[in-house]
Amino acid sequence: MTAFTNIRLNGVSFAFGTHTVLNHIDLDIQPGSIVALLGPSGCGKSTLLRLLAGLSTPAEGEIWFGDRLVAKAGWALPPEARDIGMVFQDYALWPHMSVAQNVAFPLRMRNVPRKAREERVMAALNRVGLAEFAERKPAGLSGGQQQRVALARAIIAEPAILLFDEPLSNLDSALRESLCHEMAHLLRQLGTTAVYVTHDRREAHWLADRIVHLASGTVESVHTVTPSAGEIA
Ligand SMILES: Nc1ncnc2c1ncn2[C@@H]1O[C@H](COP(=O)(O)OP(=O)(O)OP(=O)(O)O)[C@@H](O)[C@H]1O
Ligand SMILES: [Mg+2]
Incomplete structure (x- = not known):
């Protein structure tokens, strides 16, 4: 098993042409934790995940996996060199x-x-x-x-890091819930640091240790989830 890895984003920005999609994102994801990226359609969740995957290159800022710089303005380590696994919708x-x-x-x-x-x-x-x-x-x-x-x-x-982009949204509601709990169990067994994109608050609560709310390309808030208390500020 790869050593647990933290993820750090420092002032990461990204634009499609003149359309700024991510605006100076700062984020610190603890080793072995599961973070849900939650937010409305078009707020930049998939774009952020693609930057973590090495499928896109930031215009500004830096991305670190542990002590390894994986992306900076105009440069990105390719996905196959990042020690990641990905699951898509x-x-x-x-x-x-x-x-x-x-x-x-x-x-x-x-x-x-x-x-x-x-x-x-x-x-x-x-x-x-x-x-x-x-x-x-x-x-x-x-x-x-x-x-x-x-x-x-x-x-x-x-892999040290697993990235998920709405992996359950094609499934019916009952299956979505059971598979989500299964995935949470598996991720905790593996101890892999995971980033999980969803627009479903329930999935975020079933799965994540922390929920990052994205809105209009910025981090609006970060909440910690405790199994008994639900989401707390
Ligand atoms: N290839 C592209 N070219 C131009 N604009 C794009 C492209 N891909 C995404 N965008 C725009 O970037 C913004 C963020 O898109 P993104 O796919 O990251 O949103 P999202 O939060 O994942 O949304 P959803 O919940 O619908 O998947 C949107 O305004 C979208 O229209
Ligand atoms: Mg998306």
Whole structure:
């Protein structure tokens, strides 16, 4: 397991052309904590996540993972060099690959030998309750099952940081709640630092230690969640 990593954003700004989407964001995310980014549509949640992933480059500011600078104005370390896992709303599975091949992909990229790869794939599929579906193609799975595959793929290389962009919003309400609790349990077992984008307050409360409210490209407030008391200021 990778050592727990904190995430720090110092004065991070981002614009699409003349449209400023993120305006001097400062954020400190503790190692091993789960932070939900909450806010209305268009407030910049996905943009912030893409900056954390290395899919976009900040116009201003710095992003640090532990003592490693991963982005600064005009420069970004690419995603594959960041030790991250990602889960998106649309699952983003490769349709021509089996469940096992999808999950194995990050290990292939790291040249993990086949035997070790197969063992780790089965361990990851067991963790998400999908061992019996290893040879199936994604099209033969339900939405919830597909998202479990995406989750297994995100965790298999034991990344220091996991990034989620509305992973449950394509699922019905009951499934969303049960899978959200499962993911919270899994993330706490793994101890991975996680940033979870959602516009669903309930998901944020089920899952996160802290909730960061974004509004119009700035951090409006940060709340701590305690399991018994709910969200407190
Ligand atoms: N590729 C793009 N080109 C231009 N503007 C963009 C692009 N992507 C996003 N935007 C704009 O940037 C702003 C922030 O978008 P972003 O996707 O980060 O919002 P969001 O908070 O994730 O919203 P949602 O909850 O709807 O997913 C929006 O005003 C959006 O229209
Ligand atoms: Mg979004």
